[in-house]
Amino acid sequence: MKPLSNLISIEDLDAEQVVGILDTAEQLLPIADRRRNSVPTLRGKVVCNLFLEDSTRTRISFDLAAKRMSAEVINFSGKGSSVSKGESFKDTALTLDAMGVDCVVVRSGSSGAPLQVSRYLEVPILNAGDGWHQHPTQALLDVFTMRRHLGDLAGRHVVVCGDVLHSRVARSEVQALRLLGARVTLVAPPTLLPPAPESWGAEVSGDLDAVLPDADVVYLLRVQRERMHRAFFPSSREYARFWGLDVDRLARLPDHAIVMHPGPMNRGVEITADVADSDRSVIIEQVTNGIAIRMACLYLLLSGDTEGAEVTP
Amino acid sequence: MTDAAFRSGDHRPALLLRGGRVLDPASGTDEVLDVLVADGIVVEVGAGLTSNDAEILDCDGLWVTPGFVDLHTHLREPGFEDAEDIASGSAAGAAGGYTALCPMANTDPVCDAAAVAESVWRRGTEIGLVDLFPVGAITKGLRGEELAEFGELRHSAAKVDFFSDDGKPVADSLVMRRALQYAGAFDAVICNHSEDPDLTAEAQMNEGQVSSVLGLPGWPHEAEEIMIARDLILAEGLGARLHVPHVTTAGAVELIRAAKARGVHVTAEVTPHHLSLRDHLIDGYDPVLKVNPPLRTDTDVQALRTALADGTIDCVATDHAPHAPEHKDQEWEHAPCGMLGLETAFAVVNTDLVLAGLLDPLTAIARLTSGPAGVRDVAGHGGAIAAGREAHLTVLDPEVRWTVDGRGLHSKARNTPFHGADLVGRPVHTLLRGRFTLRDGKVQA
Numbered sequence: 001m002k003p004l005s006n007l008i009s010i011e012d013l014d015a016e017q018v019v020g021i022l023d024t025a026e027q028l029l030p031i032a033d034r035r036r037n038s039v040p041t042l043r044g045k046v047v048c049n050l051f052l053e054d055s056t057r058t059r060i061s062f063d064l065a066a067k068r069m070s071a072e073v074i075n076f077s078g079k080g081s082s083v084s085k086g087e088s089f090k091d092t093a094l095t096l097d098a099m100g101v102d103c104v105v106v107r108s109g110s111s112g113a114p115l116q117v118s119r120y121l122e123v124p125i126l127n128a129g130d131g132w133h134q135h136p137t138q139a140l141l142d143v144f145t146m147r148r149h150l151g152d153l154a155g156r157h158v159v160v161c162g163d164v165l166h167s168r169v170a171r172s173e174v175q176a177l178r179l180l181g182a183r184v185t186l187v188a189p190p191t192l193l194p195p196a197p198e199s200w201g202a203e204v205s206g207d208l209d210a211v212l213p214d215a216d217v218v219y220l221l222r223v224q225r226e227r228m229h230r231a232f233f234p235s236s237r238e239y240a241r242f243w244g245l246d247v248d249r250l251a252r253l254p255d256h257a258i259v260m261h262p263g264p265m266n267r268g269v270e271i272t273a274d275v276a277d278s279d280r281s282v283i284i285e286q287v288t289n290g291i292a293i294r295m296a297c298l299y300l301l302l303s304g305d306t307e308g309a310e311v312t313p
Numbered sequence: 314m315t316d317a318a319f320r321s322g323d324h325r326p327a328l329l330l331r332g333g334r335v336l337d338p339a340s341g342t343d344e345v346l347d348v349l350v351a352d353g354i355v356v357e358v359g360a361g362l363t364s365n366d367a368e369i370l371d372c373d374g375l376w377v378t379p380g381f382v383d384l385h386t387h388l389r390e391p392g393f394e395d396a397e398d399i400a401s402g403s404a405a406g407a408a409g410g411y412t413a414l415c416p417m418a419n420t421d422p423v424c425d426a427a428a429v430a431e432s433v434w435r436r437g438t439e440i441g442l443v444d445l446f447p448v449g450a451i452t453k454g455l456r457g458e459e460l461a462e463f464g465e466l467r468h469s470a471a472k473v474d475f476f477s478d479d480g481k482p483v484a485d486s487l488v489m490r491r492a493l494q495y496a497g498a499f500d501a502v503i504c505n506h507s508e509d510p511d512l513t514a515e516a517q518m519n520e521g522q523v524s525s526v527l528g529l530p531g532w533p534h535e536a537e538e539i540m541i542a543r544d545l546i547l548a549e550g551l552g553a554r555l556h557v558p559h560v561t562t563a564g565a566v567e568l569i570r571a572a573k574a575r576g577v578h579v580t581a582e583v584t585p586h587h588l589s590l591r592d593h594l595i596d597g598y599d600p601v602l603k604v605n606p607p608l609r610t611d612t613d614v615q616a617l618r619t620a621l622a623d624g625t626i627d628c629v630a631t632d633h634a635p636h637a638p639e640h641k642d643q644e645w646e647h648a649p650c651g652m653l654g655l656e657t658a659f660a661v662v663n664t665d666l667v668l669a670g671l672l673d674p675l676t677a678i679a680r681l682t683s684g685p686a687g688v689r690d691v692a693g694h695g696g697a698i699a700a701g702r703e704a705h706l707t708v709l710d711p712e713v714r715w716t717v718d719g720r721g722l723h724s725k726a727r728n729t730p731f732h733g734a735d736l737v738g739r740p741v742h743t744l745l746r747g748r749f750t751l752r753d754g755k756v757q758a
Contacts, residue, residue: 011526088639088642088643089642089643089644089647090642108644109646110644110645110646110647111517111527111528111529111598111645111646112527112529112597112598112644112645112646113598113644113645115597115598116598116644116645130528131528131529131646132528132529132530133527133528133529134528168528171526171528194525195520195521195522195524195525195531196521196522196525197525199522199525199526200525200526
């Protein structure tokens with residue numbers, strides 16, 4: 001596969017690279033899953049988690065991924081705009097570069113920030129989520145999880161339901177699924193669809209019930225309750241009734257279909273507790289797979305290996 | 314102008330601009346002629362002029378036009394001199410072929426009082442590279458609530474006859490209606506920043522396919538069109554004078570075209586960047602491309618070009634908006650809106666419209682001179698090149714190719730979206746009252 005220099009957007013990858021990352025993660029999964037030991041693969045490397053937006057889950061996942069491969073991890077956190085911290089965005093990036101880190105994992109509430117940072121830095125940048133734009137490791141861990149359950153994703157049908165407009169996960173997810181040949185249907189209240197959704201290469205529907213019988217995966221997106229205050233939808237109750245997944249709707253799915261969610265869930269809004277905890281849900285598996293995917297990405301960015309990991313647990 | 318300013322044009326040798334293609338929209342002239350200038354005044358325009366004592370300026374192959382007029386300039390003084398000041402902005406104007414600039418009111422303090430307008434105007438006169446025609450605020454502090462003192466501003470030394478809260482819309486329809494009404498008492502023009510603020514609350518760029526993929530909150534074209542439609546309806550009902558700044562959408566063009574056909578007293582401007590650049594350029598989140606109103610789609614660009622050619626849009630105005638690099642070097646979301654424009658305006662119009670066959674040279678020059686001069690009183694700038702008139706002239710090389718370098722501009726700021734672009738055409742000389750403010754491409758400080 002072509003070597004990775006940065007991982008900022010799924011758009012920058014080709015299908016072979018996505019498969020390469022998934023295959024690498026497959027080899028690393030036993031280590032990701034293991035509670036104690038680590039492997040020395042990235043010993044001596046320093047990974048910086050630059051988190052300009054709070055995200056405990058994602059930061060911990062990256063932290064564990066780096067540590068299981070013996071990399072050192074430093075954390076640099078800050079909230080809000082760089083200027084409100086009294087240091088410019090550019091200076092923060094240049095400072096990290098001068099400190100000699102080997103890779104920067106960037107999380108930001110601002111769409112585009114990781115790409116902007118990459119223009120100031122020589123070292124690889126790994127996007128851990130930027131604004132509404134991209135969350136590539138989330139999409140990769142999701143397609144990894146789907147592949148483990150369904151095999152080859154070509155021709156499979158994935159329903160992505162929820163707040164697509166504000167979702168960096170949805171943007172990355174659709175691109176990754178399209179690269180692997182899957183069919184995607186976006187389901188959302190019309191107010192929570194992005195402009196020109198057809199340009200994403202996905203189908204669009206407002207009717208969740210209609211698309212369920214034909215779905216291999218139902219992927220639910222988090223809906224923030226505060227959205228109702230800006231007139232996106234009238235109430236959580238109404239949202240749940242028309243776009244939430246409950247046991248009745250679960251029954252409409254084919255037997256092999258799985259239910260996914262990037263977390264954290266709003267139980268009772270986009271997904272009921274019964275569905276979240278059902279045997280169709282693979283939501284907890286996604287979390288473990290996330291560590292394997294992040295290990296694979298760090299490994300491919302930092303080791304220069306283009307053939308996939310030769311690491312044995 | 315003041316007597317002092319006028320006298321500064323005195324007692325210099327006469328100047329004979331020989332053999333240039335005179336493009337004078339006011340008289341419809343487009344032919345190779347000589348122009349004799351003395352004591353700050355055009356003495357004669359004709360073929361084969363001679364003068365015993367005049368300095369000869371060879372204009373062979375060059376265009377001789379009225380000095381350009383910019384209705385929409387942010388000079389940032391007072392208050393934001395880290396980005397630009399009246400001296401640097403005037404130099405940028407002279408370098409761009411401009412002899413008259415209209416500095417916007419969103420300074421600190423806001424230009425909502427005669428004293429502020431007069432201080433800006435006086436500072437411009439002291440520097441002497443361009444004449445300034447300050448824009449007054451529509452409302453005190455640009456807050457959209459109480460009217461600024463139009464009468465005091467109109468009767469000040471700055472003679473303000475053009476009012477705008479540019480950067481902020483007058484969102485309250487009643488305040489806008491009263492502003493249009495009240496301005497009539499002073500023969501003044503109201504220019505409302507066309508943006509429905511409810512529709513652009515978090516907006517970062519044009520809403521469409523590009524914003525969808527980039528994950529940036531969209532700025533719908535409806536936000537601009539709703540405000541323009543409202544203002545046109547109000548102006549029509551009152552018979553008032555309205556100017557629409559920086560038109561950017563195909564729908565807005567249609568609204569203005571229909572209003573003009575109904576006889577509404579409306580004029581409109583478009584910026585060089587909206588005539589040239591599209592939203593898909595934003596794929597790298599370079600904040601230099603962040604501007605209000607935002608870069609739109611190809612359909613919009615085509616509509617704007619057509620509207621400028623057919624006169625629906627009266628003029629090109631730069632919306633020259635300098636920002637210091639430390640403000641632009643931020644996350645896209647936090648970077649301020651605005652682009653430089655004065656020093657590239659002619660080249661962009663020439664390259665993208667004239668050389669593309671969409672505008673003939675005389676019409677292009679009209680949109681930079683007589684067009685804006687018809688919107689408000691700019692004391693003879695942009696007017697005819699004729700005997701007895703003040704010699705505000707620009708001499709252009711329409712064929713020279715150059716590469717824009719943001720660091721090489723006269724502005725203090727560097728936020729030109731055309732950095733690295735290869736453009737055709739550039740001012741060679743600019744004359745303000747017969748005095749060189751730009752000579753052989755060099756600003757005459």
